[in-house]
Amino acid sequence: MRVFFQALLLVVGMTLISSAGAAEKHILMLLYRGCEEACQGFQAYFGKQHLPVRFTIRDAAQDKSRIPGFIVEARRLKPDLILTWGTTITQEVAGTWQATDPARHIVDTPIVFMAVSNPVEAGLVRDLARPGRALTGTLYLLDEATQLRAARSYFDFRHLGLLVNPAEPNALTTRDRLRQLAPVLGYRLSEQTLPLDVQGRPKVAAIAPRVAKLKAAGVDLIYQPPDSFLNQQRDTLTGSALACRLPVFASAEAPVVQSAALLGVVNRYSEVGRHTAQLASRILFENADPARLSISLPRQFSFLINMAAARHLERYPPLKLLDYAEIVNHPRLPPLSTPCE
Numbered sequence: 001m002r003v004f005f006q007a008l009l010l011v012v013g014m015t016l017i018s019s020a021g022a023a024e025k026h027i028l029m030l031l032y033r034g035c036e037e038a039c040q041g042f043q044a045y046f047g048k049q050h051l052p053v054r055f056t057i058r059d060a061a062q063d064k065s066r067i068p069g070f071i072v073e074a075r076r077l078k079p080d081l082i083l084t085w086g087t088t089i090t091q092e093v094a095g096t097w098q099a100t101d102p103a104r105h106i107v108d109t110p111i112v113f114m115a116v117s118n119p120v121e122a123g124l125v126r127d128l129a130r131p132g133r134a135l136t137g138t139l140y141l142l143d144e145a146t147q148l149r150a151a152r153s154y155f156d157f158r159h160l161g162l163l164v165n166p167a168e169p170n171a172l173t174t175r176d177r178l179r180q181l182a183p184v185l186g187y188r189l190s191e192q193t194l195p196l197d198v199q200g201r202p203k204v205a206a207i208a209p210r211v212a213k214l215k216a217a218g219v220d221l222i223y224q225p226p227d228s229f230l231n232q233q234r235d236t237l238t239g240s241a242l243a244c245r246l247p248v249f250a251s252a253e254a255p256v257v258q259s260a261a262l263l264g265v266v267n268r269y270s271e272v273g274r275h276t277a278q279l280a281s282r283i284l285f286e287n288a289d290p291a292r293l294s295i296s297l298p299r300q301f302s303f304l305i306n307m308a309a310a311r312h313l314e315r316y317p318p319l320k321l322l323d324y325a326e327i328v329n330h331p332r333l334p335p336l337s338t339p340c341e
Contacts, residue, residue, distance in 0.1 A: 022051070022052055022285055023052070024052040024053065024054055025051075025052065025053050025054075025080040025081065025284045025285070026053075026054055026056065026077070026079040026080050026081075027053055027054070027055050027056070027079060027080065027081050027082070027083055027280065027284075028055075028056045028058070028073075028074055028077060028079040028081075028082045028083070029042075029055055029056065029057045029058070029082075029083045029085070030058050030060070030067075030070050030074075030082060030083065030084050030085065030089050030093060031057065031058065031059045031060065031085045031086075031089070032059070032060050032061075032062060032085050032086040032088060032089050032115075032228060033059070033060075033061065033062050033085075033086075033228050033231075033232065034059055034061070035057060035059070036254075036269060037253075037268070037269035037270045037273065038085065038114055038115055038140070038269040038270065038272045038273035038276070039057075039085065039273060040270065040273065041269065041270035041271065041272065041273025041274045041277070042083065042114070042273035042274070042276055042277045042280075043055060043273075043277075044270075044273070044274070045273070045274045045277030045278065045281070046277060046281065049281065051281060051284075051285060053284070056077065056079065058070050058073070060088075060089060062228055062229070062232070064088060064092070067088075067089055067092040067093065068092075070089075070093070071092075071093060071104070071105070071106060074093075074106055074109065075106075078109070079109060080109075080110075080284055081109065081110045081111070081112060081280055081283060081284055082106060082109050082110070082111045082112070083111075083112055083113070083114070083276070083280065084111060084112070084113045084114075084137075085113070085114055085115050086113075086115045086116065086228065087115075087116045087117060087118075087122050087169050087170050088168075088169065088228075090111070090113040090116055090122075090124060090135075090137075091122060091123070091124065091169070092105075093105065093106050093111065094106060094111050094113075094124065094133075094135050095107075096122075096123030096124060097123060097124065097125055097126055097132065097133055098123060099123075100133075107134070108134075109134070110134050110135075110283050110290045111134060111135045111136075111137075111290070112135075112136055112137050112276060112279055112280045112283065112290065113135070113136075113137030113138075113276075114137055114138050114140065114272055114273065114276040115140055115226075115269075115272065116137060116139075116140075117140075117141050117170040117173060117174070117226045118170070118173050119137065119139070119295055121173050122169060122173070125295065128294060128295040128296070129294045129295075130291070130292060130294065131290065131291055131292075131293070131294075131295060132291050133290075133291055134290050134291060135290060135291075136279060136290040136291075136293040136294075136295055137276060137279070137295055138272055138275045138276045138279065138295065138296060138297070138298065139267075139295060139296060139297040140252070140267050140269070140272040140297070140298075141226055141251055141252070141266075141267070142265055142266075142267070142297070142301060144174065144177045144178060144181055144251075145181055145184070145185065146265070147249070147251060147264075147265050148160075148181065148185055148187075148223075148249075149185070150265040150303060151221065151249045151263065151265075153318070153320075153321060154262075154263055154305075154317055154318065154321060155221075155247075155315065157187065157220045157221040158186075158187055158188065158220060159187065159188045159190065159217075159218050159219045159220050159221075160178065160182075160187045160188070160189050160190070160219060160220075160221055160222075160223055161189075161190050161191075161192070161211075161214035161217070161219030161221065161222040161223070161246070162174075162175060162178060162189060162190070162191045162192070162214075162222070162223050162225065163191075163192055163193075163194060163207065163210055163211070163214075163222070163224075163225075163230060163237065164191050164192065164193045164194065165194050165202045165225075165227050165229050165230060166193055166194070166196065166202075167196060167200055167201060167202060167229070168227045168228065168229060170225065170226045170227055171225050171226075171227040171230075174223075174225040174226065174227075174251070175191065175225070178223065190214055190217040190218075190219050192210035192211075192213050192214055193210075194206050194207070194210060201229070202229050204233055204236060207230075207233060207236045207237055207240055208236065208240040208243075211237065211240035211241055211244055211246070211340075212240070212244060212340050214244075214246070215244040215245075215246055215340055219246065220246070220247075221246070221247055221248075221249055222237075222241050222246050222247070222248045222249070223248075223249050223251070224237060224238075224248050224249065224250040224251060224252075224255050224261060225251055226251050226252055231252065231254055231255065234250075234254060234255040234258065234259040234261070234334075235259050235260070235334035235335070236334070237255070237259075238255060238259045238260035238261050238309070238334055239260065239333070239334035239335050239336050240336075240340070241260075242260055242309065242312055242313065242333065242334075242336050243336040243340045244340035245313060245340070247261075247262035247263070247309070247313055247315060248260070248261040248262055248309075249261065249262065249263055249264060250263075250264035250266070251264065251266070252264065252266055252269075253266045253267075253268055253269060253302070253304060254269075256304040256305075256306050256328055257304065257306075257328050259334055260306060260308065260309045260312075260333050260334055261306060261309065262305070262306055262309045262310060262313065262315065263303070263304060263305050263306065263317075264303075264304045265301060265302070265303050265304070266301060266302055266304060267297065267298050267300070267301050267302075268300070268301075268302060271298045271300055272298060274298075275296075275298040279293055302326045303321065303324060303325040303326060304325070304326050304328055305317050305321070305325045305326070305327055305328065306328045307327050307328065307329050308328075308329060308332075308333055309333070312333060
């Protein structure tokens with residue numbers, strides 16, 4: 001037994017020496033809507049583990065036209081690893097597994113992604129278990145069927161409403177999945193597509209009227225998909241829904257925690273960032289092959305309930321949910337659209 005513990009201490013000591021003496025690594029972080037909780041959680045992991053890493057951060061600010069410039073800079077900087085946030089940036093930087101162009105995409109640097117809703121359907125990898133290319137990452141969304149079954153533990157909705165952003169790949173993928181699940185889970189799906197402006201961006205002013213149309217169609221729950229535009233406009237969406245006496249189920253945490261979505265079953269973004277950083281550290285400090293690192297979901301998830309929204313809607317959670325749900329008492333509700341026409 002003494003020999004075992006001596007050997008264990010030797011291994012631990014060698015690991016600490018190895019980490020302390022490791023050369024500094026450079027991570028280029030390519031973001032789509034700023035350094036939010038996942039980005040912060042990713043950076044914090046390396047500090048807590050005392051791993052020598054420096055970061056260069058570039059933010060597209062939801063402007064896809066900036067991404068080619070990031071790729072040019074990446075080739076000049078030659079980082080040890082590239083972190084991409086979101087489907088749009090990851091597709092533009094890495095290409096798809098079927099269509100990678102060395103002249104356009106990064107092919108000689110490991111890429112780790114986060115906040116990508118459906119890596120397989122987005123064409124990034126063929127298989128979550130074995131990506132098969134110098135690209136891996138983490139999932140952050142529970143599948144839609146699990147989310148909707150969880151929503152039904154709050155109340156038994158029968159008619160689901162969806163705002164569709166045609167400029168967002170994740171939104172279109174989610175729309176298709178909800179269409180497929182409708183006969184399986186026994187709900188009716190009503191959709192309202194947001195119009196685009198001359199620059200190809202969805203119109204903010206169209207959100208409230210489209211929510212009102214969903215109300216007129218008879219929906220009893222609005223599903224907010226993983227869409228950067230609708231997340232940015234979460235107050236407009238949830239405020240419009242509250243004015244129409246409609247609850248919102250959010251696929252990610254911000255609309256519940258920072259706005260007025262009634263509920264969501266989510267992985268916290270900070271945990272997604274930490275989980276992603278673990279993958280990156282294995283590549284950087286253990287020489288792990290990203291092609292062999294499986295794409296997985298953090299094990300911890302939260303059932304979030306916004307009690308301010310519940311009070312406004314007079315739709316309180318069943319007592320059994322309070323045993324494990326996380327209650328959010330947001331200090332304010334967003335401005336309500338008036339009237340709901």
